[in-house]
Amino acid sequence: MTDFPPLREELRGLAPYGAPQLDLPVQLNVNENPYGPSPACVADIATAVAEAAGSLNRYPDREFTELRTALAGYLSRDTPHGIAPEQVWAANGSNEVMLQLLQAFGGPGRTALSFAPTYSMYPEYARDTMTEWVTGHRESDFSLDLDKAHALVEEVRPSVVLLPSPNNPTGTALPPEAVAGLCEAVGDGGVLVVDEAYGEFRRSGTPSALELLPDHRNLVVSRTMSKAFALAGARLGYLAAAPEICDAIRVVRLPYHLSAVTQAVALAALRHAPELLGRVDDLRTERDATVAWLREQGHTVADSDANFALFGTFADRHAVWKGLVDRGVLIREVGPDGWLRVSIGTPAEMTAFKQALTAVTEEGLT
The missing domain is CATH 3.90.1150.10 (Aspartate Aminotransferase, domain 1)
Structure with a gap:
């Protein structure tokens, strides 16, 4: 049986x-x-959702152009270089963003790499996309030994490297030189994802990896509206990367994956960012x-x-x-x-x- x-x-x-x-x-x-x-933000969200409800018989903007523009404006505050709308992608929570990245750049015969302790969902994204999962290890203070990390990248040649910064579950942030060095080690054969789900909480003087985007076309920086924006129930995650990476993700996204209601809620929250x-x-x-x-x-x-x-x-x-x-x-x-x-x-x-x-x-x- x-x-x-x-x-x-x-x-x-x-x-x-x-x-x-x-x-x-x-x-x-x-x-x-x-x-x-x-209360002001809640009222704005309610109004925006009511307006969206009047056209729910139609599919939403599948490219969520207005939302990408608003997110680009918000992210531009964290880098002197600015972020363009075509560099932004969003999905239903940073979980779906990560899954789409593995769908696009992982898969059978490819490898994803991170350094433990790390976010416990990462190996599940790899499993679900049939991507081989490899973990290196952090030091006793949860920092990265860059020489060891570079050696492991050279050995494994991963298609995707996942680096939460601040790290979950430890809270440890990566210095810019670690991100830059690993981007160079990965090269054009892979993408390096810096998961900044908690980026807004970083201490003064800790820069965002967004500042490194102009120098590394294989760098992806992801964020979420669940934490700093208090929108865990809205499910909106997003990333900034080279336009070519965003276009690649469009190949694997499901049709109309961001509802009109989700887009309206996120736009209202961004209006109340301060x-x-x-x-x-x-x-x-x-x-x-x-x-x-x-x-x-x-x-x-x-x-x-x-x-x-x-x-x-x-x-x-x-x-x-x-x-x-x-x-x-x-x-x-x-x-x-x-x-x-x-x-x-x-x-x-x-x-x-x-x-x-x-x-x-x-x-x-x-």
Whole structure:
């Protein structure tokens, strides 16, 4: 008797990706922005969606020209060179952006490379596109040894290199020279993707990889509106790259992949960028205070340019995680053994986290 359904053999027995979803008072496990859009932004979104609803019998602009122009204008603030609309691509969350990149540039007989610890969805994108997955390793402080990284690129000759910066789950940002050097090592035989999902949270003086785009035509810089823009529920991710790369992705995109409603919501949010990003400064301040507090308690904490902090190390991190859950606080078991990751929430949420972790520590669960 054959197994049903006739799933691909390499997918049998696998569970779908997802962080635990528990109904707890304090949820600090998936790096959401705790501050929702302002009333003015909500009203603008509602108006924009209502206008879009009047023509939902028609397909949306499949090239989302207005949105690409608005995103290019927003990204141009992070580079003195500016970004043109034809350098921008968007999709349903940065997850779909990454999948499209693997569909276009990965595939059978090709290899994708990253350096662990890294975002746990990357190997799934490779698996789903039948791309060979290879991981190098970061140093103990989660930085990259550039000599080792270059050697691995020379050995593997990857078609796609995925580098989150700030890194998820560690929060570590890459210096520009690391990105530039690896772009040169990869050459025209591949693309190097710098995943800046948390780019807006980087500390002062940490540049964006967008500044390097004019010098490296194989460089892709991706962003999302889920984090800094507080639009996780809208599902809008995007990238900046050479026009040739954007045109290549158009070959694999599904028809009309961005709905008229999604485009309207994203455009409305971009009109309110200054007020939405104002909360980013609050979260940076809260992040730095949380990192300092954790270190004062004797924990090791990775330097973070994101809206989360990775801390440890624990002999039994699950016991610590469970102790926090029992006290109404949900964080994430992710990253290397012994480490935990806490998203940065409101001051009240972070106070609840600190009180819960202190209680867990006093019980000796750490």
